[in-house]
Amino acid sequence: MKRLTPLVLLTTALATGCSAGDSDSILGCRSDNDCDSNEVCFVDGCGDPGRNIVVEVVPNPRGGLHAQDFRVTELRSQQNIELYGSSTLTGQVRVEGLSSNGAYSAPVTLRMTGESLLIPGLVRRHESTLVPNDGRYTLPVGVGRYNVTLFANNSELPPLSGTREVQPGHAVMMDFTLPVSSELVRLSGKVVRSDGKPVDVELEVQAQDEELRPLSQRVMVTRETGEFTLALPPAAAERPTVLLQVVPTSAQALVPQKQFSVNPRQGVVEPLSMGDHGEQVLLRSRVLDRKGQPVAHATVSLQGKVGGGGQFRSQKVLTDEKGAFELLTLPNETGSAMMLSVLPPPGSSASLTVRYVQVPRVSVVQSADVVCGERVMVRGELKKPSGSQPAAGVTIVAEPLEEASGLPRLTASFEAPRTTNEEGRFELAMDPGRYRLDFIPAEDLPRVSRILTVPPPDGSLAQPSLELSTFTLSKGRSVTGQVTFNGSNAAPSTAPYASIRFFRVVDVEGKPSSLLLSQTLTDQNGAYSTTVPAR
Numbered sequence: 001m002k003r004l005t006p007l008v009l010l011t012t013a014l015a016t017g018c019s020a021g022d023s024d025s026i027l028g029c030r031s032d033n034d035c036d037s038n039e040v041c042f043v044d045g046c047g048d049p050g051r052n053i054v055v056e057v058v059p060n061p062r063g064g065l066h067a068q069d070f071r072v073t074e075l076r077s078q079q080n081i082e083l084y085g086s087s088t089l090t091g092q093v094r095v096e097g098l099s100s101n102g103a104y105s106a107p108v109t110l111r112m113t114g115e116s117l118l119i120p121g122l123v124r125r126h127e128s129t130l131v132p133n134d135g136r137y138t139l140p141v142g143v144g145r146y147n148v149t150l151f152a153n154n155s156e157l158p159p160l161s162g163t164r165e166v167q168p169g170h171a172v173m174m175d176f177t178l179p180v181s182s183e184l185v186r187l188s189g190k191v192v193r194s195d196g197k198p199v200d201v202e203l204e205v206q207a208q209d210e211e212l213r214p215l216s217q218r219v220m221v222t223r224e225t226g227e228f229t230l231a232l233p234p235a236a237a238e239r240p241t242v243l244l245q246v247v248p249t250s251a252q253a254l255v256p257q258k259q260f261s262v263n264p265r266q267g268v269v270e271p272l273s274m275g276d277h278g279e280q281v282l283l284r285s286r287v288l289d290r291k292g293q294p295v296a297h298a299t300v301s302l303q304g305k306v307g308g309g310g311q312f313r314s315q316k317v318l319t320d321e322k323g324a325f326e327l328l329t330l331p332n333e334t335g336s337a338m339m340l341s342v343l344p345p346p347g348s349s350a351s352l353t354v355r356y357v358q359v360p361r362v363s364v365v366q367s368a369d370v371v372c373g374e375r376v377m378v379r380g381e382l383k384k385p386s387g388s389q390p391a392a393g394v395t396i397v398a399e400p401l402e403e404a405s406g407l408p409r410l411t412a413s414f415e416a417p418r419t420t421n422e423e424g425r426f427e428l429a430m431d432p433g434r435y436r437l438d439f440i441p442a443e444d445l446p447r448v449s450r451i452l453t454v455p456p457p458d459g460s461l462a463q464p465s466l467e468l469s470t471f472t473l474s475k476g477r478s479v480t481g482q483v484t485f486n487g488s489n490a491a492p493s494t495a496p497y498a499s500i501r502f503f504r505v506v507d508v509e510g511k512p513s514s515l516l517l518s519q520t521l522t523d524q525n526g527a528y529s530t531t532v533p534a535r
Helices: 234-238
Strands: 005-013 020-028 040-042 045-047 053-058 068-072 081-083 087-095 108-115 123-130 136-141 144-152 160-166 171-173 176-178 185-192 203-208 227-232 242-248 258-262 281-288 299-305 311-313 324-329 338-343 353-357 364-366 376-383 395-403 425-430 433-440 448-454 465-467 475-485 499-508 511-521 527-534
Touching: 040 527, 053 081, 087 108, 087 144, 087 160, 108 136, 123 136, 123 144, 160 171, 160 176, 185 203, 185 234, 185 242, 203 227, 299 324, 376 448, 395 425, 499 527, 511 527
Parallel strands: 081 475, 087 171, 087 176, 281 364, 376 465
Antiparallel strands: 005 020, 005 465, 040 045, 053 068, 053 499, 087 136, 108 123, 108 144, 144 160, 185 227, 203 242, 242 258, 281 324, 299 311, 299 338, 338 353, 376 425, 395 433, 433 448, 475 527, 499 511
């Protein structure tokens, strides 16, 4: 029976260090000693280290052998894994109404996005351009649940979509029937500037439904005339409206993206005007920390609503050694402001900062300095499984799970600049948000993960900090085995140099989650050895 105990005690220390603030307990435990004799302290609390295990094996993607997942009922010290053959998506591409079998034999692109069937949150993607053989195709893929979209090389033909589940070693059928050209719903129109002239940059247009799913392929706007023609499936005529999204093809183009609502039965009655979004503005500023020192190598970007109703997002730029930056943007819409985002590099004490700035219709704007707050200094101490010796040389990786209110989402994980020191101590300068901290020992011990919430700092604190209660690493045990293929007519062949990952799959805070326990590669004979948590 799983017993839940506090993971860590987070103490907000005042800058003076003279007192402690409120504490925040997070679901979990601090060491294996908090658990029963046959349990280990995991991120979700105490649990059996041999259960709730799923193994992912990626044998040979170049050879058409992609990811396969296997649920392990009871993890043993000798854990052989028997793989199935290639999993594929296969079927026929036809054109409705053509003579003979209607086979389509021109190039198509299949785009698949989804996730593992057994490992929550593990994203899988496949994309391939191929030429169907007499209309038939086969695409090797990994096991998973996918949204599948087919794009014909002929941009007049609209995309076709569907969903499929792919099981290990199975060939999953998915046929596509492209509409005959005479039944397509065509929308022709022009994209123009506010003065009615063509926009002198490369633009694309795509029709989408109300959930922004594609109803047409992206087509180029003729630069000299602004003209375009979209082809939609016959069912699009039954919709009251479709959205036409106009976007520049280059991130360097100083033109906004804009959506237009169109009745497909009436067509594009008037030209699609990008509005009076103004001319380019050079925005200059500096990024400083609270001590007035420059923040170098910070990532800066600007976005917001511009004149004419479009949305603009600038290119990302880096601050120089003096904290200075300049970027090209468009002026903001009257009565609104642009959102300036500043993300200092990992290791900097300056925090992720958002400011709203006015960008008037002038050629150059010297904006006020952006003064970043202080990141929260997260400190803690790790012990070896005995609990008496410090765990030195442990690598720490922070994986963002959820952003703090009012701040942009942090999408990239980062590794701590330094490992734990000789005393097992570590400190991380972190932005507010919810994270998973992965602790990866250098010696032959299993990795340990913990969930951490970093609250927004009190503006009165020069250097807010969180002190994590000391916790211990788990003991490890070796799991060895061989990865082979299931051969029905011959002896099973081995899987050399295959990637293997062991996950613990449980609910964390009420959400299905996967926790990476270990990863390794097989040798030339398909054999592997790895270390997993043990009591």
